[in-house]
Amino acid sequence: MGEFLSFLGNNLSDFWTYTGFANATSGHLIMILIGLGFIYLAIAKEFEPMLLIPIGFGILIGNIPFNMEAGLKVGIYEEGSVLNILYQGVTSGWYPPLIFLGIGAMTDFSALISNPKLLLIGAAAQFGIFGAYMIALAMGFNPSQAGAIGIIGGADGPTAIFLSSKLAPNLMGAIAVSAYSYMALVPVIQPPIMRLLTTHKERIMRMPPPRKVSHTEKVIFPIIGLLLTAFLVPSGLPLLGMLFFGNLLKESGVTRRLAETARGPLIDTITILLGVTVGASTQASEFLTFDSIKIFALGALSFVIATASGVIFVKLFNFILPKHKRINPLIGNAGVSAVPDSARISQVVGLEYDPTNYLLMHAMGPNVAGVIGSAVAAGILLGFLM
Template sequence: MITLLQSDNFILDSLVKFVQMSGFMAFFADGGWKFIIMIAIACLLLYLAIKKQFEPLLLLPIAFGMLLTNLPGAGMFHSEFFAGGHVDWAQFAAGKAGLLDVLYLGVKLGVYPCLIFVGVGAMTDFGPLIANPKSFLLGAAAQLGIFATFIGAYALGFEPNQCGSIGIIGGADGPTSIFLTAKLAPELLGPIAIAAYSYMALVPVIQPPIMRALTTEKERKIKMSQLRQVSKTEKILFPIIITVIISLFLPDAAPLVGCLMLGNLMKECGVVDRLSKTVQNELMNIVVIFLGISVGATATADSFLNTQTLFILCLGILAFSGGTAGGVLLAKVMNLFAKEGNKINPLIGSAGVSAVPMAARVSQVEGQKADPSNFLLMHAMGPNVAGVVGSAVAAGILLAFFG
């Protein structure tokens, strides 16, 4: 009888223990409501990715990573293993690290963004930029958003290194934002990545009103002259020259620019088609999955549900708007000095905010609204890819300042 009672107690205890250990109980514990909100946010992001198709290739894994990390008790990600900007290797050796901890190493060590840049490079045609190098100026002007936001973030009380990470959202370049934030302010990685990718998806909504407000009907109708043909040799030399020059100027930008240009060289040289196709497809897709899940995993309730996240989301809009305005305004200034027939349609200036090729498409669409016979896409691709280089340079500068 005693044995049976003892056995009953054991079963009861086990059941109580099982219930207490379940994730459901954590919802009713102190601060458990945060998990519910984070799961709801993750579901909202999944809805945006699947139903609204907002950058689904990245937003979907990010949102799912967010969902996984906020399931109480699952222990898939431990932000404390990466506290203070260092990796606690002892925890990994002890086998305490979860799956997302292991995947996050690729972000923490700056591997994923660079691998993605190899793929981006292999998919980018720098021909329009080589044909019209002045596009570099528009790509540089569009980085205004980065530095304006940098100041704005400081005004809102962020630390200087965090300001750099928040500002880079204006580069409209996901891998660059993640690369820089993982180095400067890893605690803000979740909100910054989500802001960067969400606003990149919203480029067709954010940019057109600013473009129309800053240009006249006459300016929007400007037709640009045909770009010259670029030889294969020029296309091969371009990535080599850019890598050498930028890496010598800004060694901190070398990983990003080097990888971008490596991918481009693979594409342009025409002798490593297999590698080029691999980095464009298989490698890119695999890394995107890892990057998305692990970045989403950093969006824990404690790091996400605070006023800082709200500020970052607001500053993200400022960053994109500032970049758009910077590019358009510089194009207008360049027109003051350009001869008739060599004028630039200011609409292509907005494409300087990276977000390849969405921003260039926005320029094309807005140009055609003003004059349906005007084709700006190829002209806008110049500043667009210059923006990628420009944001990588800006990231290198911020890393040199605060790294």
């Protein structure tokens, strides 16, 4: 009987070594708290819930402690585990182009086509990427790592994941979480900068309504857009190709089912997988490093630089534009490609100063230009640093 009891005792003590309680570290607990914070922000504050809930829950999944030496094949970094298989879409970089396909299929480029000069605001806001790149270099990161970190300033989660998986795979978790976190915090980060850099007169400036865009122009746009940008930066082809392909599905008018799938079930599926796996990749042992803290600081800076450069560019651009064609600087922030959040911020801030001045349609122009601009910038960084 005594032997049997000691056998049971040994079994239970063996079992205990496999449990999360026995393997938990302070790092795991910190990460679980961060995951819970994400979920709280998503549900209570409604900050990008589509992204923060999968990422937040992914952080919980990725930080359940277990005995790493037991060969359970449950961790995201253990080859052959289910999470590892799902994570391959991130590491091999095929989730981001599929997300771009969906973005293309849901984006209306009419505002941009009717007023193509707004494209330049999308280009100007990319300075956030290169501003952060320079600061990252100064902080001691090597050029490849600095490029991967800088792309956070593009405010484009899929692009950030795509680029970091190629240039700095070891920093991908921190970069992805940082990019998505700041995208969710666009309503907090951008308005103070916009107010700081504009005068009351500028904020109430009215823009002429956009002209009606013909179906032919809408069909031509993705074709010319792809040919031009991909010939210029072939390394951005996976992102640009899928973005413009998705848009052609939408605008052609004859592939409604394909467009609906791309902007509906497909993008939803990939968003779930991408969010959960990116969240799960933030295992405490990999994520809680001094580099991650630096990346978060750089991410915030890059968003500030991108927003400021967009607004300042519009102010400078207005000097050369005729009076009746001037642009409201409040849409400068929309040059970062957080679609449509940053455009919505332009509208909200604009309405605060003139309740009859609707800037949303105008802001959508630089906003979608920002998507193209950040994909081009990612292609350039890949071409130079890969």
